[in-house]
Amino acid sequence: MRKSMVVVEGSYAVAHAVKVCKPNVISAYPITPQTHIVEDLAQFAADGEMNCEYMNVESEFSAISALIGASAAGARTYSSTTSQGLALMHEALFNASGMRLPIVMTVVNRALSAPINIWNDQQDSISQRDTGWIQLYAEDVQEAADMTPQLYKLAENEDILLPAMSCMDGFILSHVYEPVILLEQSLTDEFLPAYNPEFVLDPKNPMSFGAFADPSTYTEFRYKQEKAMGVALGKIEEIANEFKDIYGRYYGGLIDGYVLDDAEIVIMAMGSVIGTIKDTIDVLRSEGESVGLLKVRSFRPFPRDAIRAALKNAKVVITLDKNISIGKNEGALCTEVKACLYNTDTRVPVIGFMLGHGGRDIPISMIKKLINKAKLVEKGIFVESEYADLREDLA
Amino acid sequence: MSLLKPGHRGCAGCCDALAGKFVLDAIGEDCIVVSPTGCLEVFTTPYPESAWGVPWIHSLFENAAAVASGVEAALKSLGKKNNTKVIAIGGDGATLDIGLQAISGAFERGHDFTYICVDNEAYMNTGIQRSGATPLYASTTTSPAGKVSFGNPLHKKNMPAIIAAHGSPYVATASIAYAPDMMKKVKKATEIKGPTYVHVHAPCCTGWKFESSKTIEVGRLAVETALWPLYEMENGVVTNVRKLKNRKPVEEYLKMQGRFKHLFTMEGGLEEIKKIQAIADWNVKHFGLE
Numbered sequence: 001m002r003k004s005m006v007v008v009e010g011s012y013a014v015a016h017a018v019k020v021c022k023p024n025v026i027s028a029y030p031i032t033p034q035t036h037i038v039e040d041l042a043q044f045a046a047d048g049e050m051n052c053e054y055m056n057v058e059s060e061f062s063a064i065s066a067l068i069g070a071s072a073a074g075a076r077t078y079s080s081t082t083s084q085g086l087a088l089m090h091e092a093l094f095n096a097s098g099m100r101l102p103i104v105m106t107v108v109n110r111a112l113s114a115p116i117n118i119w120n121d122q123q124d125s126i127s128q129r130d131t132g133w134i135q136l137y138a139e140d141v142q143e144a145a146d147m148t149p150q151l152y153k154l155a156e157n158e159d160i161l162l163p164a165m166s167c168m169d170g171f172i173l174s175h176v177y178e179p180v181i182l183l184e185q186s187l188t189d190e191f192l193p194a195y196n197p198e199f200v201l202d203p204k205n206p207m208s209f210g211a212f213a214d215p216s217t218y219t220e221f222r223y224k225q226e227k228a229m230g231v232a233l234g235k236i237e238e239i240a241n242e243f244k245d246i247y248g249r250y251y252g253g254l255i256d257g258y259v260l261d262d263a264e265i266v267i268m269a270m271g272s273v274i275g276t277i278k279d280t281i282d283v284l285r286s287e288g289e290s291v292g293l294l295k296v297r298s299f300r301p302f303p304r305d306a307i308r309a310a311l312k313n314a315k316v317v318i319t320l321d322k323n324i325s326i327g328k329n330e331g332a333l334c335t336e337v338k339a340c341l342y343n344t345d346t347r348v349p350v351i352g353f354m355l356g357h358g359g360r361d362i363p364i365s366m367i368k369k370l371i372n373k374a375k376l377v378e379k380g381i382f383v384e385s386e387y388a389d390l391r392e393d394l395a
Numbered sequence: 396m397s398l399l400k401p402g403h404r405g406c407a408g409c410c411d412a413l414a415g416k417f418v419l420d421a422i423g424e425d426c427i428v429v430s431p432t433g434c435l436e437v438f439t440t441p442y443p444e445s446a447w448g449v450p451w452i453h454s455l456f457e458n459a460a461a462v463a464s465g466v467e468a469a470l471k472s473l474g475k476k477n478n479t480k481v482i483a484i485g486g487d488g489a490t491l492d493i494g495l496q497a498i499s500g501a502f503e504r505g506h507d508f509t510y511i512c513v514d515n516e517a518y519m520n521t522g523i524q525r526s527g528a529t530p531l532y533a534s535t536t537t538s539p540a541g542k543v544s545f546g547n548p549l550h551k552k553n554m555p556a557i558i559a560a561h562g563s564p565y566v567a568t569a570s571i572a573y574a575p576d577m578m579k580k581v582k583k584a585t586e587i588k589g590p591t592y593v594h595v596h597a598p599c600c601t602g603w604k605f606e607s608s609k610t611i612e613v614g615r616l617a618v619e620t621a622l623w624p625l626y627e628m629e630n631g632v633v634t635n636v637r638k639l640k641n642r643k644p645v646e647e648y649l650k651m652q653g654r655f656k657h658l659f660t661m662e663g664g665l666e667e668i669k670k671i672q673a674i675a676d677w678n679v680k681h682f683g684l685e
């Protein structure tokens with residue numbers, strides 16, 4: 001453990017990262033497992049450690065709505081939520097991105113009801129895929145904390161101006177105590193410039209936000225959001241590198257490979273399961289197996305070109321999804337990876353496994369099982385997509 | 396020229412346009428306006444045009460109070476609040492129905508802002524459907540009069556009392572038909588610190604079905620029949636009412652409007668009008684209007 005490291009709860013590391021980003025307005029509503037983040041921020045505010053308005057609103061819907069107003073008035077804004085709370089925000093999420101407001105929010109990933117379940121999967125943020133928010137997924141606590149200033153820098157870029165979600169797995173990352181480096185204020189001040197938006201609600205220069213667009217203009221608003229996502233695609237890598245230069249830490253930009261280049265079997269995943277996969281790969285590599293990992297860090301914008309390039313030597317691809325599109329029997333990563341390879345010469349089989357829903361544990365033995373299944377593909381046994389961890393006694 | 400500029404797409408004789416104009420005339424340039432979805436929002440901002448001469452934001456139908464509270468929090472945090480007034484101007488649907496929770500939260504939190512409800516007594520923007528502000532027996536597209544119905548069967552929700560119960564320092568009712576009174580109350584509301592509320596009665600010629608030249612006349616009759624009492628409440632106590640000299644029977648108000656026409660033609664309709672008269676009588680007693 002490095003000297004500058006401290007052992008803190010994941011939520012605390014993130015709350016601390018938010019603090020050093022100096023938001024002007026925080027607005028949130030408690031929901032497990034996000035609560036510790038907002039409680040820690042409330043304590044910072046109560047102790048006078050933050051010069052910001054901390055709003056205790058009456059719902060997630062008002063939490064995000066208040067930030068829409070605050071951001072339009074020129075404030076740097078922050079919220080955090082999960083699951084039901086994120087679903088309740090749904091309508092306003094489109095609104096924030098359509099008005100090009102660079103709100104940053106930590107989504108502490110959790111399953112959706114019914115049945116009600118407070119544990120981790122990623123159905124909540126995946127279900128907000130098309131709301132026009134940038135979505136990055138963190139592998140561990142340090143990355144979740146470090147993502148915060150990275151996302152402010154990205155979202156507030158004047159050629160991007162899109163809201164952004166930093167997604168971290170509920171409990172697995174939010175409630176774990178891990179050694180981390182808390183973000184230094186001085187380095188953050190160096191990395192993240194003050195927010196000085198060009199378009200704000202200001203009586204000295206009146207502007208209208210949120211006008212009514214008819215069929216003759218609506219499409220171009222949406223197109224420009226898509227274009228901004230395209231800019232973000234390039235900036236994510238650039239900002240990750242700037243972060244590395246200042247803080248000395250790097251997690252990949254859009255994607256990250258782990259013993260990937262010569263790997264015949266490539267596992268793709270997002271979030272905290274990456275750690276388990278790396279451990280599994282270490283064991284299998286020592287046994288001579290040709291297995292590698294492709295971590296997807298940015299789900300929106302989706303790094304199509306980077307993924308295509310990274311998979312060009314693969315023989316089989318396995319995707320892991322902590323979400324399902326019911327009626328398609330497939331998780332989102334699986335669908336998107338398949339789609340991104342379709343118009344290329346890389347025609348490797350992609351097998352989708354859905355697992356870890358509602359907090360079901362994903363042990364190393366499970367990853368090994370899936371890799372063994374992938375090997376069968378050479379013999380012609382092909383699984384399109386399936387639940388990997390069903391309990392036969394209940395299914 | 397008014398800060399709500401001409402050229403917008405409101406109907407001729409539009410109540411919401413008058414309300415918006417009076418609000419801005421009362422407050423002046425140093426304000427930020429939040430509008431929920433509704434007639435006023437839609438007809439003032441057909442992109443790339445905007446009728447608003449002050450900074451203005453529309454987010455959604457049900458969140459204007461929350462957005463306004465965020466604007467206020469941002470101004471405070473950035474040290475830019477100074478004298479700038481934060482105003483939400485919402486329709487009755489946005490206020491009494493779908494946005495009620497956000498309003499309750501914002502008033503509880505005590506933001507320094509003024510919420511103005513422009514009450515045209517139905518969802519006009521979507522085609523005259525009933526709202527919690529639609530009065531008893533008004534015929535709307537979702538509470539139509541019919542062979543077995545006298546129209547909207549429910550009573551108008553008492554929104555000013557709900558706001559007063561939140562501990563608001565200033566709650567007032569007003570009418571676009573009494574512009575100087577309305578502007579005085581709007582100005583007073585914005586000058587009082589904390590969350591304040593003005594509920595403005597706004598007769599909509601299109602939705603209520605009367606001649607577009609009669610907007611003010613209908614608005615006056617609502618007050619003169621005591622169906623819309625004008626009063627001010629400070630810290631929960633009624634401190635001022637507009638007294639009525641020669642109170643008129645409610646029929647005079649009802650018969651001017653197509654939405655109540657069935658009461659005069661259907662069997663038993665005149666009997667039902669007594670229930671509307673009883674509402675006016677209650678107002679007179681409760682607020683001491685005579």
Ligand SMILES: Cc1ncc(C[n+]2csc(CCOP(=O)(O)OP(=O)(O)O)c2C)c(N)n1
Pocket residue numbers: 411432433434435456457485486487488489490515516517518519520521526
């Ligand atoms: C969540 C949601 N539900 C429904 C609508 C459709 N809608 C838009 S405006 C409106 C009615 C507005 O009524 P009111 O607030 O009374 O304003 P008015 O148009 O009458 O001035 C409705 C139902 C919407 N925009 N959003």
Ligand code: SF4
Pocket residue numbers: 404405406407408409410411412434435438515519520599600601602
């Ligand atoms: S329907 Fe009524 S409120 Fe809407 S624009 Fe016409 S007159 Fe104004």
Ligand SMILES: [Mg+2]
Pocket residue numbers: 486487488513514515516517518519526
């Ligand atoms: Mg209305």
